[in-house]
Amino acid sequence: METISTNRAFEGIQGVYRHQSESCRCPMTFAVYVPPQAQNRPCPVLWYLSGLTCTHANVMEKGEYRRAAAEAGIIIVCPDTSPRGDDIADDDGYDLGQGAGFYLDATQAPWAPNFNMYSYVNEELPPLIARKFPADMSRQAIFGHSMGGHGALTIALKNPDTYRSVSAFAPITNPIAVPWGQKALPAYLGDDRSAWRGYDATALIEDGRKVPEILIDQGGADNFLPEQLDAKAFVAACERAGIDLTFNLRPGYDHSYYFISTFMADHVAWHAARLAD
Numbered sequence: 001m002e003t004i005s006t007n008r009a010f011e012g013i014q015g016v017y018r019h020q021s022e023s024c025r026c027p028m029t030f031a032v033y034v035p036p037q038a039q040n041r042p043c044p045v046l047w048y049l050s051g052l053t054c055t056h057a058n059v060m061e062k063g064e065y066r067r068a069a070a071e072a073g074i075i076i077v078c079p080d081t082s083p084r085g086d087d088i089a090d091d092d093g094y095d096l097g098q099g100a101g102f103y104l105d106a107t108q109a110p111w112a113p114n115f116n117m118y119s120y121v122n123e124e125l126p127p128l129i130a131r132k133f134p135a136d137m138s139r140q141a142i143f144g145h146s147m148g149g150h151g152a153l154t155i156a157l158k159n160p161d162t163y164r165s166v167s168a169f170a171p172i173t174n175p176i177a178v179p180w181g182q183k184a185l186p187a188y189l190g191d192d193r194s195a196w197r198g199y200d201a202t203a204l205i206e207d208g209r210k211v212p213e214i215l216i217d218q219g220g221a222d223n224f225l226p227e228q229l230d231a232k233a234f235v236a237a238c239e240r241a242g243i244d245l246t247f248n249l250r251p252g253y254d255h256s257y258y259f260i261s262t263f264m265a266d267h268v269a270w271h272a273a274r275l276a277d
């Protein structure tokens with residue numbers, strides 16, 4: 001692992017690192033904020049998964065998570081959203097290929113060799129974080145935005161013993177039913193719709209996966225809300241499954257990091273309460 005940069009912030013360290021990923025078969029960059037408490041004891045880990053077009057840097061620069069993470073004593077890890085490179089498959093659209101990995105393991109050409117973001121986030125990065133940072137891996141949680149909200153929800157639903165809590169900003173909760181998912185899922189997974197259900201939070205809950213509770217914030221003026229982010233089916237699935245869902249519709253807020261940064265401290269504190277010893 002190579003250190004790209006470190007900057008002192010709120011008495012902790014905001015770092016950016018690069019390593020050779022086995023899952024994605026390319027160099028991958030990620031950001032880690034280590035709070036000051038880590039000088040004395042291992043700290044819990046909160047994973048933040050970003051949305052379409054993002055790298056590790058969008059939330060690092062605009063998410064404003066560091067004050068809350070420093071107060072709570074939580075490490076925040078921000079991975080990239082896909083493999084990258086001139087020799088890696090891509091698409092002209094912003095919603096497929098590089099910057100749009102959808103936190104799944106692709107099975108179809110030309111994506112399958114590199115687009116394995118599910119394994120990357122869930123299986124490859126955690127042992128690296130455990131080795132290189134003062135992390136208490138028995139206390140992990142996960143959250144994300146939009147495509148990253150989809151990633152957080154699906155990864156938590158499939159690994160309820162690994163992540164103690166899950167939350168999201170404006171998540172794609174039902175990708176099989178909306179244009180973003182209907183483009184990405186067949187491209188990455190082929191035409192067998194049963195494979196798509198393994199990466200759809202609403203379908204996972206309908207098919208019996210469960211977490212105790214979920215926190216979601218959604219901007220009421222989000223331009224993607226009507227077509228891509230409608231959560232009615234997800235809310236109904238949570239109700240039927242007995243999942244304690246807090247769904248905060250925030251009037252006037254859009255899809256941007258102005259919205260995310262407004263509610264970031266709420267989410268970090270919510271996770272901190274669940275990550276306490």
Ligand SMILES: N[C@@H](CCC(=O)N[C@@H](CS)C(=O)NCC(=O)O)C(=O)O
Pocket residue numbers: 050051052053054058094145146147255256257
């Ligand atoms: N650029 C896309 C929109 C993509 C977008 O809004 N991405 C969100 C995540 S889904 C984001 O966080 N963008 C980066 C940023 O705001 O810094 C478009 O042309 O419609």
